[in-house]
Amino acid sequence: MELRLKREELLRRQNLIGGEWIDAVTGSRYAVTNPATGSVLADVANSGQADARAATDAANYAAKEWKERLPRERAGILRRWHTLILENAEDLATLISLEQGKPMSESRGEVAYGASYVAWFADEATRIYGDIIPQGQRGKQMRAIKEPIGIVAAITPWNFPLAMIARKIAPALAAGCTVVSKPAEDTPLTALALAMLANDAGVPPGVLNMLSASRDQGIEAVGDWLGDARVQKVTFTGSTAVGKYLARESAGTLKKLSLELGGNAPFIVFEDADLEAAVAGLMAAKFRNGGQTCVCPNRIYVQASVYQKFAELLAARVSALKVAPASDPLSQIGPLINAKAMEKVARHVDDARRKGASTLVGGMHLVDLGANYYAPTVLTDVTNDMLVTCEETFGPVAPLYRFETEEEVIALANDTPFGLAAYFYTQDMRRADRVSRRLEAGVVGLNEGAVASEAAPFGGIKESGYGREGSKYGLDDYLTIKYICQGSLD
Numbered sequence: 310m311e312l313r314l315k316r317e318e319l320l321r322r323q324n325l326i327g328g329e330w331i332d333a334v335t336g337s338r339y340a341v342t343n344p345a346t347g348s349v350l351a352d353v354a355n356s357g358q359a360d361a362r363a364a365t366d367a368a369n370y371a372a373k374e375w376k377e378r379l380p381r382e383r384a385g386i387l388r389r390w391h392t393l394i395l396e397n398a399e400d401l402a403t404l405i406s407l408e409q410g411k412p413m414s415e416s417r418g419e420v421a422y423g424a425s426y427v428a429w430f431a432d433e434a435t436r437i438y439g440d441i442i443p444q445g446q447r448g449k450q451m452r453a454i455k456e457p458i459g460i461v462a463a464i465t466p467w468n469f470p471l472a473m474i475a476r477k478i479a480p481a482l483a484a485g486c487t488v489v490s491k492p493a494e495d496t497p498l499t500a501l502a503l504a505m506l507a508n509d510a511g512v513p514p515g516v517l518n519m520l521s522a523s524r525d526q527g528i529e530a531v532g533d534w535l536g537d538a539r540v541q542k543v544t545f546t547g548s549t550a551v552g553k554y555l556a557r558e559s560a561g562t563l564k565k566l567s568l569e570l571g572g573n574a575p576f577i578v579f580e581d582a583d584l585e586a587a588v589a590g591l592m593a594a595k596f597r598n599g600g601q602t603c604v605c606p607n608r609i610y611v612q613a614s615v616y617q618k619f620a621e622l623l624a625a626r627v628s629a630l631k632v633a634p635a636s637d638p639l640s641q642i643g644p645l646i647n648a649k650a651m652e653k654v655a656r657h658v659d660d661a662r663r664k665g666a667s668t669l670v671g672g673m674h675l676v677d678l679g680a681n682y683y684a685p686t687v688l689t690d691v692t693n694d695m696l697v698t699c700e701e702t703f704g705p706v707a708p709l710y711r712f713e714t715e716e717e718v719i720a721l722a723n724d725t726p727f728g729l730a731a732y733f734y735t736q737d738m739r740r741a742d743r744v745s746r747r748l749e750a751g752v753v754g755l756n757e758g759a760v761a762s763e764a765a766p767f768g769g770i771k772e773s774g775y776g777r778e779g780s781k782y783g784l785d786d787y788l789t790i791k792y793i794c795q796g797s798l799d
């Protein structure tokens with residue numbers, strides 16, 4: 310697949326700061342590669358502390374004017390941005406597939422998914438209500454109004470190069486915040502194209518600033534934001550380890566944080582489930598993006614009486630998956646993002662086999678396709694002492710565990726420090742209600758594998774983080790409440 314865009318200028322290699330496309334202060338650059346082939350797609354600015362500081366200066370300069378815009382004006386700009394994203398959908402999908410590796414069909418889906426957050430928050434911008442507080446004392450009126458929190462640092466992952474950044478920037482802009490942003494080092498091209506479209510849509514200079522950086526330089530750039538008191542909020546999607554680092558480092562200036570971190574999602578199939586539906590739900594949830602999502606089921610618990618049947622149905626579907634580069638229109642699973650991801654998936658599968666699991670499907674590196682391809686895999690007879698149980702594999706591996714009772718499986722499902730997503734399948738309505746309440750997760754899929762939506766609150770509990778993205782709740786993370794007490798009214 311070649312880097313050929315209908316609108317060539319969407320390939321940006323510089324930072325967007327204060328409305329200008331500029332190189333890193335040091336002139337340093339790094340290469341962005343295609344995980345399918347290892348070939349270099351483009352080189353981009355390798356930004357550091359000075360660039361981060363310039364971005365914050367620009368965001369600070371633009372803050373007052375943007376905050377004072379009518380919500381309707383901000384909504385109008387977001388709507389234009391939404392239109393431009395859809396008009397350029399094919400180019401954006403091409404960039405996603407090239408730098409991230411997912412099949413074009415999924416990249417097109419991601420563009421629509423990301424755009425839906427922009428449309429949603431364009432509408433929400435006009436619904437930021439406050440309250441007049443009904444009780445109080447005579448001669449006084451008490452009001453609560455909502456104000457933008459200030460400058461937001463948005464730090465985003467590589468697995469959804471467009472959707473994750475859209476669902477952070479759109480609510481920030483809707484709320485009246487200005488933004489400094491750094492996409493993942495592996496996937497800056499989509500994010501920079503998205504920033505260009507925001508510029509074209511009329512986002513004023515300095516309101517959205519974006520810089521690219523390699524891993525080491527990125528730590529330096531983000532470190533500057535964490536220590537800068539002008540940055541009031543950090544929103545991050547990524548690993549729990551990095552989330553904890555961000556929380557620690559921003560404690561000095563007491564920033565508000567939204568952290569959407571790692572998961573270890575259980576997927577439970579009760580014996581009364583519609584097994585065909587459960588397999589379909591698992592396929593959608595587990596193999597989306599080659600298993601590289603935070604809400605991918607990581608542990609699949611199947612009740613003993615239906616274990617064999619479920620495993621057979623699943624094996625038939627997984628063996629039929631087409632693994633191929635994004636350039637193949639029939640591709641359903643692309644490469645993993647990099648060598649580190651390959652090493653982790655192989656280590657998890659090898660560890661499970663060594664400790665007694667059997668490989669029903671897959672379980673190998675697809676060397677003929679390239680360095681980063683791992684076969685979609687189903688493991689059976691998986692037990693709790695294996696790495697796949699306690700670590701997020703982040704790859705196309707479905708480990709199946711056997712359980713006997715509801716009590717037992719709820720205890721197993723909740724026996725993790727994480728709490729992002731959980732799924733279960735049952736046709737017993739009382740069990741549906743009971744298990745929904747007992748699962749410790751921010752998001753529960755009940756007879757459903759595709760849970761994400763711009764209209765729904767997305768986020769975790771425990772070490773999966775805090776804050777919610779999307780939905781009517783998603784704007785609150787970018788707002789503060791000001792209480793105004795007005796006296797001398799009598």
Ligand code: SIN
Nearest residue numbers: 468546602603604761
């Ligand atoms: C994620 O993997 O972090 C997000 C997945 C989604 O939005 O569905």
